[in-house]
Amino acid sequence: MRTLDDLETPAVLVDTTVLERNVSRMAEWARTAGVRLRPHAKTHKTAQIARLQVAAGAVGLSVAKTGEAEAFAAAGFTDLFVAYPVVGADKARRLLALQDEARLAVGVDSVEGALSLAAVFAEAGRTLDVVLKIDTGLHRVGVLPEAAPETARRIADLRGLRLVGIFTHAGHAYAGETPAEVARTARAEGGQMAEVAERLRGLGLSMDVVSVGSTPTAREGMTVAGITECRPGNYVFHDATQVSLGTCALEDCALRILATVVSVPAPDRAVLDAGSKTVSSDPLRPRPGGHGFVLGTRSRLEKLSEEHGVVRVEEGDRFRVGDRVFVLPNHACVVANLHDRLYAVRGDEVLEEWPVIARGRVQ
Amino acid sequence: MRTLDDLETPAVLVDTTVLERNVSRMAEWARTAGVRLRPHAKTHKTAQIARLQVAAGAVGLSVAKTGEAEAFAAAGFTDLFVAYPVVGADKARRLLALQDEARLAVGVDSVEGALSLAAVFAEAGRTLDVVLKIDTGLHRVGVLPEAAPETARRIADLRGLRLVGIFTHAGHAYAGETPAEVARTARAEGGQMAEVAERLRGLGLSMDVVSVGSTPTAREGMTVAGITECRPGNYVFHDATQVSLGTCALEDCALRILATVVSVPAPDRAVLDAGSKTVSSDPLRPRPGGHGFVLGTRSRLEKLSEEHGVVRVEEGDRFRVGDRVFVLPNHACVVANLHDRLYAVRGDEVLEEWPVIARGRVQ
Numbered sequence: 001m002r003t004l005d006d007l008e009t010p011a012v013l014v015d016t017t018v019l020e021r022n023v024s025r026m027a028e029w030a031r032t033a034g035v036r037l038r039p040h041a042k043t044h045k046t047a048q049i050a051r052l053q054v055a056a057g058a059v060g061l062s063v064a065k066t067g068e069a070e071a072f073a074a075a076g077f078t079d080l081f082v083a084y085p086v087v088g089a090d091k092a093r094r095l096l097a098l099q100d101e102a103r104l105a106v107g108v109d110s111v112e113g114a115l116s117l118a119a120v121f122a123e124a125g126r127t128l129d130v131v132l133k134i135d136t137g138l139h140r141v142g143v144l145p146e147a148a149p150e151t152a153r154r155i156a157d158l159r160g161l162r163l164v165g166i167f168t169h170a171g172h173a174y175a176g177e178t179p180a181e182v183a184r185t186a187r188a189e190g191g192q193m194a195e196v197a198e199r200l201r202g203l204g205l206s207m208d209v210v211s212v213g214s215t216p217t218a219r220e221g222m223t224v225a226g227i228t229e230c231r232p233g234n235y236v237f238h239d240a241t242q243v244s245l246g247t248c249a250l251e252d253c254a255l256r257i258l259a260t261v262v263s264v265p266a267p268d269r270a271v272l273d274a275g276s277k278t279v280s281s282d283p284l285r286p287r288p289g290g291h292g293f294v295l296g297t298r299s300r301l302e303k304l305s306e307e308h309g310v311v312r313v314e315e316g317d318r319f320r321v322g323d324r325v326f327v328l329p330n331h332a333c334v335v336a337n338l339h340d341r342l343y344a345v346r347g348d349e350v351l352e353e354w355p356v357i358a359r360g361r362v363q
Numbered sequence: 364m365r366t367l368d369d370l371e372t373p374a375v376l377v378d379t380t381v382l383e384r385n386v387s388r389m390a391e392w393a394r395t396a397g398v399r400l401r402p403h404a405k406t407h408k409t410a411q412i413a414r415l416q417v418a419a420g421a422v423g424l425s426v427a428k429t430g431e432a433e434a435f436a437a438a439g440f441t442d443l444f445v446a447y448p449v450v451g452a453d454k455a456r457r458l459l460a461l462q463d464e465a466r467l468a469v470g471v472d473s474v475e476g477a478l479s480l481a482a483v484f485a486e487a488g489r490t491l492d493v494v495l496k497i498d499t500g501l502h503r504v505g506v507l508p509e510a511a512p513e514t515a516r517r518i519a520d521l522r523g524l525r526l527v528g529i530f531t532h533a534g535h536a537y538a539g540e541t542p543a544e545v546a547r548t549a550r551a552e553g554g555q556m557a558e559v560a561e562r563l564r565g566l567g568l569s570m571d572v573v574s575v576g577s578t579p580t581a582r583e584g585m586t587v588a589g590i591t592e593c594r595p596g597n598y599v600f601h602d603a604t605q606v607s608l609g610t611c612a613l614e615d616c617a618l619r620i621l622a623t624v625v626s627v628p629a630p631d632r633a634v635l636d637a638g639s640k641t642v643s644s645d646p647l648r649p650r651p652g653g654h655g656f657v658l659g660t661r662s663r664l665e666k667l668s669e670e671h672g673v674v675r676v677e678e679g680d681r682f683r684v685g686d687r688v689f690v691l692p693n694h695a696c697v698v699a700n701l702h703d704r705l706y707a708v709r710g711d712e713v714l715e716e717w718p719v720i721a722r723g724r725v726q
Contacts, residue, residue: 008453008726042669064670065636084670087625087636087685090371109626112684140671141626141634171668262450263472263504271504273428273450277700278725281644305534306405306696307427307447307725308503321475322450333669337640338701340723360703362641362670363371 002350007343009260009324010274012335014342016351018254019236020052026218026235027056033222033230038062038081040213040233043333045358046342047075049236060103062213062231066091067361073101075357082106083167083213083231085133085141087113092120095128105129105164105209109142114155122160129164130155131209134196136189138171145196152200165209166200167231168193173217174285179246186217190224197226216247237332240293241285250328255335255342256295257327259309261319270319272301272309274327277338279309282331295326365713370706372623372687373637375698377705379714381617382599383415389581389598390419396585396593401425401444403576403596406696408721409705410438412599423466425576425594429454430724436464438720445469446530446576446594448496448504450476455483458491468492468527468572472505477518485523492527493518494572497559499552501534508559515563528572529563530594531556536580537648542609549580553587560589579610600695603656604648613691618698618705619658620690622672624682633682635664635672637690640701642672645694658689 004013030037039053040062050061050072060079063069069080079102086095086106095117098104108114108130121128132152135142143151148166156163170189176182189212197207212221213231215238222230237255238248259274279292281304290300294311299319302312309327313319329335336342337359344352367376393400402416403425413424413435423442426432432443442465449458449469458480461467471477471493484491495515498505506514511529519526533552539545552575560570575584576594578601585593600618601611622637642655644667653663657674662682665675672690676682692698699705700722707715 009451010725085625085634087623088372109628110684113625116685135628139628139632140666140668140673141628143628260450262448262476265472265498265502265504265506269502271448274725276643276645276697277723280639281646281697282639283644303503305503306700310503321473322479334639334644337669338723339725360640360701362373362637362702 003348004258004345004350007258007350009258010278011258012339012342013256013258013345014237015254015256016344016346018252019049022236022238022252022254023052023056026232027058029219030222030230031057035222035227036229038211038229038231040083040231041072041358042068043233044236044336045356046354047357048344048354050077063358065361065363066094067363068358069098069104070094071358071361073098078102080104081131085109085113086117088116089120092117096120096124096126099126105131107131107133107167108155109133111151111154114158114161118158118160120160127160127162130161131165131167131211132163134166134168134193136168136170136192137185138169140171142168145192148196149199149203152205153203156205163205165207165211166193166196167209167211167213169213170217170221171214173214174241174245176216176245177286182216182245183220186220187224189217190221190227194224194226215242216245234333239332240328240330244284244289245286253328255329255332257329257335259325259327261321261323261325264319264321268313270311270313272311272325272327273307274309275307276304277306279304279327279329280331280334280338282334284330292330293328295328301327366711367621367708367713370621370713372621373641374621375702375705376619376621376708377600378617378619379707379709381615382412385599385601385615385617386415386419389595390421392582393585393593394420398585398590399592401574401592401594403446403594404435404721405431406596407599407699408719409717410720411707411717413440426721428724428726429457430726431721432461432467433457434721434724436461441465443467444494448472448476449480451479452483455480459483459487459489462489468494470494470496470530471518472496474514474517477521477524481521481523490523490525493524494527494574495529497529497531497556499531499533499555500548501532503534505531508555511559512562512566515568516566519568526568528570528574529556529559530572530574530576532576533580533584534577536577537604537608539579539608540649545579545608546583549583550587552580553584553590557587557589578605579608597696602695603691603693607647607652608649616691618692618695620692620698622688622690624684624686624688627682627684631676633674633676635674635688635690636670637672638670639667640669642667642690642692643694643697643701645697647693655693656691658691664690
């Protein structure tokens with residue numbers, strides 16, 4: 001039996017018991033709410049976890065980039081939504097080729113962007129399903145609800161595309177100071193989406209997909225009348241940010257980093273072999289608070305260099321050179337992307353190595 | 364001829380003209396100062412750039428982790444220094460195997476850590492060169508100058524190890540508000556190191572290596588009497604942080620990211636297909652100031668999600684969906700680590716793809 005003692009550090013561990021519980025729970029919520037679950041695979045980028053999600057009832061996967069869609073199609077997944085405003089003829093040609101392998105849809109948020117896809121598909125005599133991104137408050141990409149009818153109408157008119165619905169991502173929920181505030185954001189997101197969908201249906205547009213996303217807003221958002229699909233990603237792992245937001249408890253976190261104490265240069269400072277190239281430099285949300293929790297202690301990663309995780313040692317905690325510790329990172333999605341493999345574990349046992357098949361597929 | 368127009372985005376470009384100039388200039392400074400140049404390869408992690416450095420006169424490479432040493436040894440580099448406090452029997456066994464391929468030295472900063480290496484080498488009847496890390500003000504790892512004699516003496520006594528010198532990294536120079544302040548840090552670092560080396564020689568210890576590092580402090584630090592080696596890394600590329608520190612001019616930056624504008628949802632907001640998984644979430648130093656400069660404009664990346672780079676569009680700048688732009692990242696070292704390949708370019712021509720052979724080698 002291979003155990004944690006056999007692993008070199010730093011190593012990214014996934015507790016399969018917690019993972020499976022997280023996957024089932026979200027699937028159950030979606031079933032109860034009567035919405036299709038299309039989890040965002042950017043979080044884990046691994047075929048094994050995506051298979052668990054589909055086995056639990058997911059209708060397909062969401063991905064962030066065309067390259068991620070290619071990686072999951074190659075692994076046998078046949079229903080993929082690129083939840084991103086894809087732009088350009090080069091990407092369109094890759095999507096055209098990918099249509100032979102999977103049922104595809106992609107995001108759009110502008111007529112110009114949609115045109116760049118439409119041109120390629122129309123010329124090939126083919127049709128691509130597109131979903132219009134709505135900005136429900138994050139103010140990143142997407143059209144505002146009031147502008148949706150005009151943009152939707154113009155995109156629906158383009159030969160080579162079929163507009164099948166709308167989607168949004170309430171990423172601003174991550175600024176929520178309390179779980180109640182996060183829940184309010186979720187209901188507001190769902191309400192806006194249902195309203196926009198009704199207006200677009202009034203214009204004669206088909207709205208098969210009315211899709212909301214994000215782990216903190218998923219449970220509440222999917223219960224709003226009119227929502228047909230939900231795209232949470234992070235829930236498979238959770239992380240220090242989800243704990244801080246109140247989305248989950250510490251024991252719901254499936255991803256941890258096994259690290260070694262390589263230096264204890266001062267009584268209040270210990271240094272781990274896990275720096276920003278292992279845990280990423282993403283800040284804790286909703287409020288800054290270091291770069292990761294050292295589990296079983298009151299101490300946190302206070303500063304990071306690329307290969308150094310500097311722990312501020314709190315009173316009562318003890319770190320010795322050579323000790324192995326577990327770190328809960330701020331943001332699990334970016335951690336998976338930094339590593340070639342995740343170690344699937346149960347207790348101390350290492351069950352399997354899962355290759356991160358869509359790592360680095362930013363194109 | 365393959366040109367930039369043939370590349371998908373986002374793509375990491377290296378301007379070979381600027382790269383070669385940066386490599387020659389640092390080599391010339393080292394020659395003039397009479398110190399050995401051992402550049403830190405963690406910045407680029409590519410064999411092609413390391414070969415340029417060696418061809419220009421570098422005596423060997425510095426790397427950050429045992430896995431990086433293995434990657435560069437496999438690529439034919441035979442003089443490697445793991446500039447990191449390596450700890451543990453598993454790493455020691457890998458270093459033992461690696462000694463068959465390359466002249467090796469590794470960092471140590473504690474007796475406990477050194478013991479974990481010594482045990483393996485002594486048992487094999489072999490000797491590993493070790494270099495003691497000194498904390499000259501960064502307060503990350505390393506022993507303070509006043510503690511160096513005691514730690515050095517105890518490590519030098521361990522069978523299986525040979526203490527060959529001391530090294531430091533003045534990373535605190537990155538907080539320097541002015542070039543003059545950075546230069547003062549460099550001189551202070553060099554002065555402390557020369558003093559520590561003299562005290563250790565007084566104890567009968569050999570001090571062949573008295574090594575300083577960091578790109579902003581390199582030129583000044585290597586001129587301090589008593590310094591024998593310098594380990595800058597970032598200088599091959601430079602980045603927005605080096606420009607902000609005054610270490611270099613904008614035209615000395617060799618690494619840029621080619622990105623596409625995928626959305627312009629508001630007059631003051633444009634979104635690029637390059638987010639934290641492409642440019643990293645490392646902050647600008649010495650003062651925060653966004654996540655990267657959009658070259659040829661006054662605009663910067665203001666916010667990042669994983670695949671979205673949100674540009675705050677400044678007055679007079681114009682971004683249209685489908686436009687391609689160049690981004691200068693805050694921190695080039697972490698960018699190389701996020702990608703499988705760098706595109707070597709000259710003007711608009713794409714000359715070669717360079718695999719990032721030591722990417723993700725955190726163990």
